[in-house]
Amino acid sequence: WALDTNQEERDKGKTVEVGRAYFETKNKHFTLLDAPGHRGFVPNMIGGACQADLSVLVISARKGEFETGFERGGQTREHAMLAKTAGVKHMVVLINKMDDPTVEWSESRYTECCDKLLPYLKKCGFNPKNEIYFMP
Numbered sequence: 401w402a403l404d405t406n407q408e409e410r411d412k413g414k415t416v417e418v419g420r421a422y423f424e425t426k427n428k429h430f431t432l433l434d435a436p437g438h439r440g441f442v443p444n445m446i447g448g449a450c451q452a453d454l455s456v457l458v459i460s461a462r463k464g465e466f467e468t469g470f471e472r473g474g475q476t477r478e479h480a481m482l483a484k485t486a487g488v489k490h491m492v493v494l495i496n497k498m499d500d501p502t503v504e505w506s507e508s509r510y511t512e513c514c515d516k517l518l519p520y521l522k523k524c525g526f527n528p529k530n531e532i533y534f535m536p
Contacts, residue, residue, distance in 0.1 A: 454490040455483045459517075461495050461509050461536075463502035470516060477520060484524045491526055492533045493517060510536050 421432045433452060459476050460466055469476035483491060495513050503509045514534045526532050 456492045462500040
């Protein structure tokens with residue numbers, strides 16, 4: 401929400417354009433790109449991914465939402481493949497909505513999501529030893 405570029409995006413809760421922000425440390429300059437996840441804005445997502453060295457793939461642990469994103473043709477699969485194709489070298493997979501009533505911070509649900517995603521991400525070309533990081 402913070403990186404959505406206009407009021408319409410904020411009102412609808414859908415990122416359309418790639419949002420940009422940055423922060424600096426003593427030795428580095430980091431640029432954050434918030435790419436859209438909605439199916440209708442995949443070209444904008446690709447534009448953001450082409451500029452990234454690292455991606456954070458945010459997926460839902462909510463029962464039904466994870467499965468929808470991960471089934472054939474789902475956005476989770478599409479975004480992971482497009483990120484690798486666009487040259488992203490590292491991926492953090494953020495398992496979101498762990499507090500949902502269908503999940504209730506369940507470690508088994510988190511593990512289930514990770515276990516289903518890992519073989520697919522390997523198939524996309526990510527090396528699980530040093531290119532994929534999971535985070536609840």
